[in-house]
Amino acid sequence: MSAPIIEFKNVKKCFGETVIFSDFNFKVEENEIVSIIGPSGSGKSTLLRILMTLEGIDGGYINVAGESLWHMPWQGRYVPANSKHLHKMRNHLGMVFQHFNLFPHMTVKRNITEAPMRVKGVSRTEAEKFAEKLLRLVGLADKADSYPNDLSGGQKQRVGIARALAMKPSILLLDEITSALDPELVDEVLDVIRNLVKEESFTMLLVTHEMYFAREISDRVCFFDKGAIVEEGEPEAIFTQPREERTKAFLNAYIGQ
Amino acid sequence: MNGFHWDWAFTWEVLPMILSAAKVTLLATLLGSILAIVMGLVFALLRRSKSRTLCISTYWIVEFIRSTPLLVQIFFLYYVMPEFGVSMSPLATGVFALGLHYGAYLSEVFRSGIDGIEKGQWEAARALNLTIIDTYKDIVLPQAIRPMIPATGNYIIAMFKETPQLSAITLLEMLQMAKIIGSENFRYLEPFTLVGILYLVFSLLAAYGIHQVERRFPKEGFSLK
Ligand SMILES: Nc1ncnc2c1ncn2[C@@H]1O[C@H](COP(=O)(O)OP(=O)(O)O)[C@@H](O)[C@H]1O
Numbered sequence: 123m124s125a126p127i128i129e130f131k132n133v134k135k136c137f138g139e140t141v142i143f144s145d146f147n148f149k150v151e152e153n154e155i156v157s158i159i160g161p162s163g164s165g166k167s168t169l170l171r172i173l174m175t176l177e178g179i180d181g182g183y184i185n186v187a188g189e190s191l192w193h194m195p196w197q198g199r200y201v202p203a204n205s206k207h208l209h210k211m212r213n214h215l216g217m218v219f220q221h222f223n224l225f226p227h228m229t230v231k232r233n234i235t236e237a238p239m240r241v242k243g244v245s246r247t248e249a250e251k252f253a254e255k256l257l258r259l260v261g262l263a264d265k266a267d268s269y270p271n272d273l274s275g276g277q278k279q280r281v282g283i284a285r286a287l288a289m290k291p292s293i294l295l296l297d298e299i300t301s302a303l304d305p306e307l308v309d310e311v312l313d314v315i316r317n318l319v320k321e322e323s324f325t326m327l328l329v330t331h332e333m334y335f336a337r338e339i340s341d342r343v344c345f346f347d348k349g350a351i352v353e354e355g356e357p358e359a360i361f362t363q364p365r366e367e368r369t370k371a372f373l374n375a376y377i378g379q
Numbered sequence: 380m381n382g383f384h385w386d387w388a389f390t391w392e393v394l395p396m397i398l399s400a401a402k403v404t405l406l407a408t409l410l411g412s413i414l415a416i417v418m419g420l421v422f423a424l425l426r427r428s429k430s431r432t433l434c435i436s437t438y439w440i441v442e443f444i445r446s447t448p449l450l451v452q453i454f455f456l457y458y459v460m461p462e463f464g465v466s467m468s469p470l471a472t473g474v475f476a477l478g479l480h481y482g483a484y485l486s487e488v489f490r491s492g493i494d495g496i497e498k499g500q501w502e503a504a505r506a507l508n509l510t511i512i513d514t515y516k517d518i519v520l521p522q523a524i525r526p527m528i529p530a531t532g533n534y535i536i537a538m539f540k541e542t543p544q545l546s547a548i549t550l551l552e553m554l555q556m557a558k559i560i561g562s563e564n565f566r567y568l569e570p571f572t573l574v575g576i577l578y579l580v581f582s583l584l585a586a587y588g589i590h591q592v593e594r595r596f597p598k599e600g601f602s603l604k
């Protein structure tokens with residue numbers, strides 16, 4: 123088996139006095155789809171945010187695609203990464219946010235082409251061509267010239283997905299991408315992800331509260347609590363025969379709803 | 380005393396001189412505003428820099444500029460700097476002093492405007508790997524500008540009304556011109572009244588203009604093509 127594309131080794135993360143991860147170990151294989159479920163405040167977003175370099179770490183190491191994410195080699199040892207290293211590492215990763223975080227002053231098309239043009243130096247023609255392709259993929263070909271504020275939540279999030287894909291990341295991080303949506307809009311967003319993984323292989327790390335979706339799409343489900351993986355395994359196993367009491371309690375609470 | 384009767388002939392005679400001095404006033408305000416906006420932005424960005432030294436020294440520079448009188452700064456630049464080999468014309472000195480002084484005030488306006496941009500915008504920009512410069516240029520400033528317009532406009536009008544202080548270093552702006560006309564003709568009523576009226580007219584026009592700019596400015600901000 124090849125080396126994992128993501129690996130956390132003894133990672134420590136604190137917010138001031140609060141310890142989120144004390145000694146966190148975690149691996150994701152290339153092209154694996156991993157769902158992370160668990161109660162709110164357990165550190166799920168923090169995990170994705172650390173990978174997206176939105177949060178630093180206070181100890182341990184993280185490898186992404188064979189290189190250290192938060193450290194870089196310097197004179198034979200590893201030192202904290204500088205912004206150039208982080209810039210390079212970010213090219214592997216893309217993120218879709220719970221609250222979309224679209225750029226409200228730019229058209230949908232410009233939201234999608236901005237980064238490829240600025241960061242990768244792709245020509246406008248080429249960036250726009252790819253944007254149109256992505257918009258067709260997410261079913262919004264007719265919204266290229268609209269502004270985010272004129273879209274529904276579901277449409278906004280589909281733009282969010284297209285925007286992340288425009289940078290061609292090999293690892294996609296999805297943080298509760300349907301949690302801010304009205305229930306009737308959830309499926310149009312999830313369908314985009316369903317189609318996406320059918321057409322192309324991605325390494326995907328998703329935090330979700332849509333249990334049926336996690337069950338159907340994942341290769342592996344991790345149940346998270348208090349900054350640790352309490353239980354993980356194939357979706358069928360986790361959802362039908364959870365071993366840990368905490369997992370059972372969590373899932374029961376969901377089914378009860 | 381002949382001051383209390385209004386002399387129309389004298390008024391028409393001195394008006395062109397006052398108007399030509401008004402050009403100097405407006406030029407000083409225009410150049411001063413441009414410099415103040417640039418300096419304000421530089422101060423605001425330095426205050427947000429990751430380096431603590433830069434951040435703290437900028438804080439003290441801004442505090443220093445804001446808590447000393449503009450006139451002292453004007454005199455300092457005009458009379459003291461030449462001793463260090465830097466001498467500038469009255470106009471250049473005036474523009475420099477106004478730009479620096481109001482740049483310090485504007486930096487606070489810009490800072491709070493930038494702080495008003497949601498964290499999610501910064502995070503999206505970082506997740507898309509935009510550089511910090513592109514993040515400011517394309518994402519943050521275009522959205523932050525509209526809320527900054529009213530306060531920036533007020534400071535520019537305030538700057539305009541302080542340009543008479545430049546007469547202290549012999550800049551031939553409106554007030555200085557009125558003083559000269561007055562002392563040469565022994566009539567102060569008409570020149571000073573004209574100056575007052577012109578200040579009123581320009582201030583009102585500027586306030587109206589700024590309001591229009593704000594009103595027409597897209598609510599979400601603008602995007603560079
Ligand atoms: N920037 C921050 N500063 C302080 N505490 C934070 C910050 N971000 C998250 N936390 C805390 O870290 C814990 C984990 O947060 P998070 O990863 O968002 O949990 P989850 O996504 O599982 O709900 C929570 O207790 C939260 O309050």
Ligand SMILES: [Mg+2]
Binds near residue numbers: 166167168298
């Ligand atoms: Mg979360």
